[in-house]
Amino acid sequence: MNRPMTPDETTRQALIALIPRLRRFARVLTGSVADADDVVQASLEKAMVNLEQYQPGTRLDAWVFRIARNHWVDDRRRAHNRMGHDDIGELLDLAGDDGVAVVEASAEARMVRAAVDSLPPEQRDVVALVMLEELSYREAADMLGLPIGTVMSRLSRAKAALAKRMTAEGAVQ
């Protein structure tokens, strides 16, 4: 029980700590928590199998996020008629929150998620990385293998689409 932590065990613990962010990232990409968890599970298994490919000192989160996104891109290619559905409410139910304010907040949150879920995949990539993970444009461009101006224009179009949809539904003025 008191074995010293090996480098692999240290990385494993760091991966476990990343799971919540990885789930959120995958949820934005896939459109449902259920699909996201499948992607996260496969990504973690793949990361552990390929641990020797991770270079210590580089960002573990960027490495495993890239694995997750590549997995999802391949998965989508194989099963292209998947349909996401917003099941985050089920997580909330489990948490046992209640009250009018929570219900109203979650109604707005559901509407915001519906707006994000309606974006095309290439815009969801940049929303997940820049808006949620708060990566710089440069970092997002490197992760996606895109020029920085393309990342900016995708986010520009994503913001326009989100604002249009939210305004229509009364979430923002």
Added chain:
Amino acid sequence: MSAQFTDAQLAGFMAGTLDDEALIDAIEAAINADPALAARAEALAAGDTLAPLVREAFAPVLDAPVPERLIAATAPHAAEVVDLAAARAAKSAAPLPTPANDTGRGSWRWPQFGAIAASLVLGVMIGGPLLTGGGGSAPAGGSLVLASAEVDAMLGSAPSGQKTDLAALGEGEVVLTFRDAEGRLCRQFTIEGPAGGASDALACASSGAWQIEAYGRRAAPAGEMKLAGGDAAPAVVAAVDGLIASDPLIGTDELAELAKK
């Protein structure tokens, strides 16, 4: 070059308030060609009012308890090394689950795989590290050679998407065919047992024989909303991801490659 766009245009580009699609494309192209313009645009970006709303909307995922299966997915991969004698003992022990009556969940553990091997009339050659509970992929070279006539026939000739009767094993279907970086033909397939339990495997053709690269039991029954490939056991999906080096082969291309194998 940068001077062709006004500050207002660049600020609108960053904020997502431009309606002119052609202008958005022009700014994108100019920024891609000019790092100084990228820096100028970033400096003109105002606070993002949408980002906090989006972060709040997805916050429940960050706060939710992490499912056990995701933590289990980080279990060290080759921790459980089973020697030949243990494998034989497991194989001869009875009764053991077979694909037909074992409806439990999770990936195949070694003793079950021994039984499955026996019932499949799989010729099993053992080498290299074996599986953990999380399923796994067998290292190339030291792995499992398939010798079930029905499965072998399916892998050798059935096109992707065609259901194939595998006699006592149930029903099989190849879901993906591709070549790996070494040029081997690889096929991901599913076997649905008569009792409904489904398993996935990846086999690659090596010296004319199909060698199992990875296998695992389905975490969930195949649903109607998804195609077969999407629900596959993670160990198999991971192995496919690790090996795939061509586009999926389909239609006449697939049959032509199978003829070559």
